[in-house]
Amino acid sequence: MASADFSVPLEPAVKADLEAEARLSNQTAAEIAEAAIAQYLFGRKLKREAVRQALKETEDGVFISEAAVSQWVQSWGSVDELPPPEPDLSTRS
Template identity: 45%
Template sequence: MATIPFSLRIDPEIKAQLTQEAERADRTPSYLANQAIKIFLQAKTAKRKAIDKAVEEADKGIFISEGAVNAWVDSWGTENELPVPEPDIFPDAQ
């Protein structure tokens, strides 16, 4: 993929660390910065997708009550450990 120039201001300490890491990796600082930005953007995209999916699920109005979750967590490590609770809160039928 072709690249284009892009400049940004960074703290001197970050530039020094980037340069040092680039030397260790036998890469250019711009290559490492590009990789870091790419990974950052991929993580942000994945997080946004996860949030969108969670909101979509929440909009359905089906949840597990606090009491059921607390009982389940309280049972962890005991002889009578409970299974993962099932949803027990449902939207009103319309």
């Protein structure tokens, strides 16, 4: 795939950190920046999809109660960690 030049102004400290990481990882600063941008964009795409799915569930009247979410979160890191809760509330009869 062909690449295109792209210029981004960076704060001096960020540029120095990027260049240091490039030296330490035996990569170019451009390779690290490209990977970071790709990861950021992928994360944004996942977030948009999660929001889209949540809005669909809202339109369908499907919800997870605060109690179920709290119980799940409180179990994080414990031996008995719970799976993500399933919807337990509905506005539909």
